[in-house]
Amino acid sequence: MFLMKPTTQPANAGRKLAQGAAAAWPICLGYLPIGLAFGVLAQKAGLTPFQIGLMSIFVFAGSSQFIAVSMLAAGASLMPIVMTTFMVNLRHLLMSSSLAALLGKESRLKLSLFAYGVTDESFAVNYTRLGNDAWDLDRSLVVNHTANLMWLISTVAGGYFGHLIPAHAFGIDYALTAMFICLLIFQMKNRIAVLTAVVAGILAVVLALVIPGNAYIVLASILAAWIGVMIKRAGR
Amino acid sequence: MDYIIMIAAMGAVTFFPRWMPLFFLTRYNLSGWFVEWLELLPASILAAILIPALVTSGEPRCLDMFRPEMWVAIPTFIFALATRSLGGTVIVGMVLFWLVRTWII
Numbered sequence: 001m002f003l004m005k006p007t008t009q010p011a012n013a014g015r016k017l018a019q020g021a022a023a024a025w026p027i028c029l030g031y032l033p034i035g036l037a038f039g040v041l042a043q044k045a046g047l048t049p050f051q052i053g054l055m056s057i058f059v060f061a062g063s064s065q066f067i068a069v070s071m072l073a074a075g076a077s078l079m080p081i082v083m084t085t086f087m088v089n090l091r092h093l094l095m096s097s098s099l100a101a102l103l104g105k106e107s108r109l110k111l112s113l114f115a116y117g118v119t120d121e122s123f124a125v126n127y128t129r130l131g132n133d134a135w136d137l138d139r140s141l142v143v144n145h146t147a148n149l150m151w152l153i154s155t156v157a158g159g160y161f162g163h164l165i166p167a168h169a170f171g172i173d174y175a176l177t178a179m180f181i182c183l184l185i186f187q188m189k190n191r192i193a194v195l196t197a198v199v200a201g202i203l204a205v206v207l208a209l210v211i212p213g214n215a216y217i218v219l220a221s222i223l224a225a226w227i228g229v230m231i232k233r234a235g236r
Numbered sequence: 237m238d239y240i241i242m243i244a245a246m247g248a249v250t251f252f253p254r255w256m257p258l259f260f261l262t263r264y265n266l267s268g269w270f271v272e273w274l275e276l277l278p279a280s281i282l283a284a285i286l287i288p289a290l291v292t293s294g295e296p297r298c299l300d301m302f303r304p305e306m307w308v309a310i311p312t313f314i315f316a317l318a319t320r321s322l323g324g325t326v327i328v329g330m331v332l333f334w335l336v337r338t339w340i341i
Binding site for chain 2: 025026029030051054055058059060061064068078081082083085086089090091092093094095096097098099100101103104105106108111112114115116118120123124125127170171172173174175177178179180181182183184185186187188192193194196197198199200201202203204205208209212216217220221222224225226228229232233
């Protein structure tokens with residue numbers, strides 16, 4: 001695998017791998033039940049475990065995979081499914097932009113490999129850590145691809161025997177919510193950030209109630225961050 | 237074959253928004269307000285994903301403030317604030333949610 005490729009400092013590679021994997025485990029825990037659930041649904045929609053695995057590799061985006069499978073089950077054709085996938089994942093444009101502001105002139109191959117694994121979860125974990133000196137693109141790559149591997153394994157496993165596992169076992173369906181709570185706290189670095197998050201939360205709830213789909217995430221984030229900048233500049 | 241075309245197209249439209257900023261924005265010195273905006277974006281995105289998931293439910297969505305998701309979020313939030321442990325918060329949240337689901341609601 002490309003992650004195992006010897007780097008210029010081979011002694012360091014093992015440690016980076018271990019640190020990246022350690023940072024990724026809460027994501028993996030959260031992906032497990034969702035991946036299994038996806039596998040079960042996809043299998044019910046008529047996909048084989050092999051097809052499920054291919055989709056997880058090609059697309060690697062939880063919510064749009066769920067939507068695609070339910071659209072497939074409802075007999076939707078290619079274009080609506082692809083367009084919906086595009087809309088649902090447009091929020092990653094914002095996340096990658098924020099990550100780009102933290103990453104300097106890195107190798108474009110590495111940046112592209114990294115981009116493939118940008119999800120809500122890996123974005124939040126990496127963004128929190130990239131602010132530290134002890135974190136870098138290599139470790140972030142490990143985070144992304146560990147999470148990706150877990151997603152692949154759990155979705156395929158769900159296609160084989162997800163139906164045997166009770167739906168809400170051990171509260172594991174709360175794993176990602178709990179993770180987002182903690183990651184949000186990590187972002188509360190100053191009063192402006194807290195204020196911005198409050199504005200974003202309120203805006204998102206209001207927009208979520210009035211517009212269908214998940215466009216509320218992108219709209220509320222863009223607006224709230226902009227309001228945050230205005231407040232910050234007004235306070236100077 | 238149709239399936240391969242579909243997932244390839246889905247993959248392309250998923251990869252493109254993830255890739256474009258990382259590939260191009262990392263090459264430029266961004267202007268001040270844009271950097272400030274990007275710095276506030278993660279807190280905004282996380283709040284915008286999290287809060288509606290806690291206080292709305294159904295399709296079409298309705299306001300629903302007193303869901304187990306919301307009740308459990310409060311002690312989970314306090315635990316996260318006190319410990320700043322990501323893994324610990326995930327475990328505590330799961331256990332609390334499981335207890336609430338099993339014994340209370």
